[in-house]
Amino acid sequence: MTYFKLPAGVRDILPEESARLDRIEDTLRKKFDKEGFCSVRTAGLEYYDTFTCIQSPVPQANMFKMTDKDGNLIVLRPDMTLSCARIAATKLREERARLCYFSNIYNFAAGGNSDREVAQAGVEIFGEEGAWSDAQTVAFAAECLRAVGLKNFIVDIGHVGFYKGLLEDSGLSAEAAEEIRGYINAKDVVNTEIALRRYGAGEKAQAAILALPSLFGGAEVLERARTLTENPAALAALDHLQQVYEHLCRAGAEKHVSFDLGTVKSLSYYSGMVFTGLAEGVGAPVLSGGRYDGLCAQFGRALSAVGFAIGLVRVLRAQMNGEEKN
Amino acid sequence: MLNVALAKGRLAESCADLFIRCGIRAEILKEETRKLVLETPDKKFRFFFVKPSDVPTYVEYGIADIGIVGKDTLLEAGADLYEMLDLKFEKCRLCLAGFPEKNSLSAPHLRVATKYVNTAKKLFLSRGEDVEIIKLNGSIELAPLTGLSDVIFDIVQSGGTLRANGLAVLEEVFDISARLVANKVSLKTKAAEILPLISEMKKYIGEQK
Numbered sequence: 001m002t003y004f005k006l007p008a009g010v011r012d013i014l015p016e017e018s019a020r021l022d023r024i025e026d027t028l029r030k031k032f033d034k035e036g037f038c039s040v041r042t043a044g045l046e047y048y049d050t051f052t053c054i055q056s057p058v059p060q061a062n063m064f065k066m067t068d069k070d071g072n073l074i075v076l077r078p079d080m081t082l083s084c085a086r087i088a089a090t091k092l093r094e095e096r097a098r099l100c101y102f103s104n105i106y107n108f109a110a111g112g113n114s115d116r117e118v119a120q121a122g123v124e125i126f127g128e129e130g131a132w133s134d135a136q137t138v139a140f141a142a143e144c145l146r147a148v149g150l151k152n153f154i155v156d157i158g159h160v161g162f163y164k165g166l167l168e169d170s171g172l173s174a175e176a177a178e179e180i181r182g183y184i185n186a187k188d189v190v191n192t193e194i195a196l197r198r199y200g201a202g203e204k205a206q207a208a209i210l211a212l213p214s215l216f217g218g219a220e221v222l223e224r225a226r227t228l229t230e231n232p233a234a235l236a237a238l239d240h241l242q243q244v245y246e247h248l249c250r251a252g253a254e255k256h257v258s259f260d261l262g263t264v265k266s267l268s269y270y271s272g273m274v275f276t277g278l279a280e281g282v283g284a285p286v287l288s289g290g291r292y293d294g295l296c297a298q299f300g301r302a303l304s305a306v307g308f309a310i311g312l313v314r315v316l317r318a319q320m321n322g323e324e325k326n
Numbered sequence: 327m328l329n330v331a332l333a334k335g336r337l338a339e340s341c342a343d344l345f346i347r348c349g350i351r352a353e354i355l356k357e358e359t360r361k362l363v364l365e366t367p368d369k370k371f372r373f374f375f376v377k378p379s380d381v382p383t384y385v386e387y388g389i390a391d392i393g394i395v396g397k398d399t400l401l402e403a404g405a406d407l408y409e410m411l412d413l414k415f416e417k418c419r420l421c422l423a424g425f426p427e428k429n430s431l432s433a434p435h436l437r438v439a440t441k442y443v444n445t446a447k448k449l450f451l452s453r454g455e456d457v458e459i460i461k462l463n464g465s466i467e468l469a470p471l472t473g474l475s476d477v478i479f480d481i482v483q484s485g486g487t488l489r490a491n492g493l494a495v496l497e498e499v500f501d502i503s504a505r506l507v508a509n510k511v512s513l514k515t516k517a518a519e520i521l522p523l524i525s526e527m528k529k530y531i532g533e534q535k
Contacts, residue, residue: 156514188409217517258514280515283388284406 009116020319021119021312024148025102028121028310031147035140037100037123042083044104048073051082054298056269058082062109076106081269081292081307084124089299096127114284115313122289122309126296129304131240134273134291135247137306141287142256144310145277150318152280154256155287156216158263159241160270162225163212165234170205180209181264187213204229216260219245225261237272244273269295275308281321286314328371328519331390333378333399337504340415341394345371348526370519382407382507391512392520397502398481401445408513410524411506414531419498420445424470424477426494433476439469440479449479449499467491 006012013021032039048065051058064076077083084099100123110116125137138155145153163184167177176199183192189210196206208228215221222238222245229235241259248254263274270290277287289308296303332341338355345352351366355373364373376384381395382405392410398420400409420442424430436457440446443461450457460475467487469475481502482488482495506527513520 152515154514186407186409190409190412216514258517260514278511278514280511281388283386283509283511285511 007116009110011115017316020316024312024315024319025121027147028144029102031140031144032100032121032123035098035123037098040084040087040099040101042077042080042087042101042103044077045074046077046083048075050086051075051078054082054269054295056295059109062107064106064108077103078105078107080105080120080122080309081124082295084122084307085269085292085295085305086299088124088126088303088305089296089301092126094127095303097125099124099126119312120309121312122307124305124307126303126305128306129293131243132247133306134240135244135251135253137289137308138244138257138273138275139248139251139253141275141277141289141308142253145256145279145287145315148310148315148319149322150279150286150315151322153277153286153318154258155275155277156258156260156263157241157244157273157275158260159237159273160264160268160290161237161240161272162234162261163264165231165237166205166208166212166229168233169229169231170201170209172199172201184209184212184262184264187262189213212262212264215262216258218258219254221259221261241273271295273306277308277310279314279318279321282314282318284311284314286311286318327365327369328392328516328523329390330371330373331376331381331384331393331395332373333381333395334375335378337378337394337396337416338375340504344394344413344415344527344530347530348523350523379403385507385509388509388511390509391516392506392508392523394504394506397500397505398442398445400505400507401500402442404444406510408508408510409505410508410513411527411531413504413506413527416502416504418481418483418502419495420479420500420502421482421495422477422479422497422499423467423482423488423493423495425492426496428476430470430476431496436477437475438477438479439466439475441466442479445500446479467493 058078063078066074068074080101080103088097102121105118105120107116138157142155180192180195183195192210196209211228215225222242226238248257269292271293272291274290276285279286287308287310291306293304296305332338342352342355350371351368354364362375374384374390378395378399381393382400382403384390385393385407386405396416437460438446438457439460439462441462443459446459462469466478466480469478470493471491477496485495488494508520
């Protein structure tokens, strides 16, 4: 009977759970609708090159690959933001667009705490920029999580520009920077320190990079970070987050917000503010997003952009955790 | 309530002392019991006893918010979690060991016996060397004695077992000690419980130096 089983990392969703996921989707669809998002359904199969010819390629090992009739490599779509950016840059005429989607993405390499087929609901905003737009996006992300019934959650905000700024001052090679990035992302101070010494980073930059793993918490983190560096790019990133925070406070949306300047993801297309939604009882983020201003230009038309995606199955898990507690 | 994954065995004893020193009512950890889940009387902490190599798994999935585990296990697991503190106990080294008189490490086709398959792969990959890695689950020292491998890659504490079998450390590769790890979500959603504990632990480690 082996042929009636499923491959590793995917699963069937049966009526009871499926109905609950439908309700989550309905709630989000109404939310997206109200904010003027238009839904798109991007192609499930795409060319391999679309995801590898850009500056922040999707790692080869993460994609399900097949060969097309003409010998070209095609993949199951690995990421919705990239597909939406491609559409906005190549198929839409307007200077502004608000797209949303309910789609699955596929990750060949996934395992452990993540699935190989991931159902996502997401929004992508094109042609809006600045701290006000970023704050609105974060506030909307929090609102979506509240709407689907999560109570104990936070939206954790970082900025890729801060780490990049510190790196500029450190004189580290790209290879050394990538190794150290891994340690910082794991908040591993021991190895960060050993590597910084081995690669001989400047003293002031060393102290600043070494502080990164502890730069998380409330808005006071931004003040603490300011004392660590004089790099203009790093300081601009802090100014930007400060503005975002002030906008959030004015909108009364600061309650669910925290900061972490030590979240430095690998080779991502994000260019500015990044954020993740964290819910108690679910060991991995339920939401993730950020600003990616340089990406559309690589598909042929420069457009500023920001967006986020919600992992629907993780939201369901968070809901069920909440119910168990009550 | 904070959920803590602890490795069964030697490490558990040191962990119990650490928690008690940090003002946690963890005396229960010292009692002889076959229970796998223990709660402190004030219900602030729940401890799970798991196999050492399962600690990163429990923490990565968020079933445990924090855990204490050796760096060797972390290197091997490669789990996505935060490594918050070097607790500086259970110190040892991950070493390449073999017969001291033979020039084993320069063998053209090196055979390495180890429990730490992933770590060994990464190590030799970073050096650009192709080697044959042989997975064993225990008594690693037996491999070079019987001719199964040229060298072994294993943790060395006193070196007693190596010496008793005519083997020696050829190269020390990693310093190992116990680490406090945290789930990436729990650190933020339960910061009010985890961060004070970490600063208590920092004080305790400082005193020990």
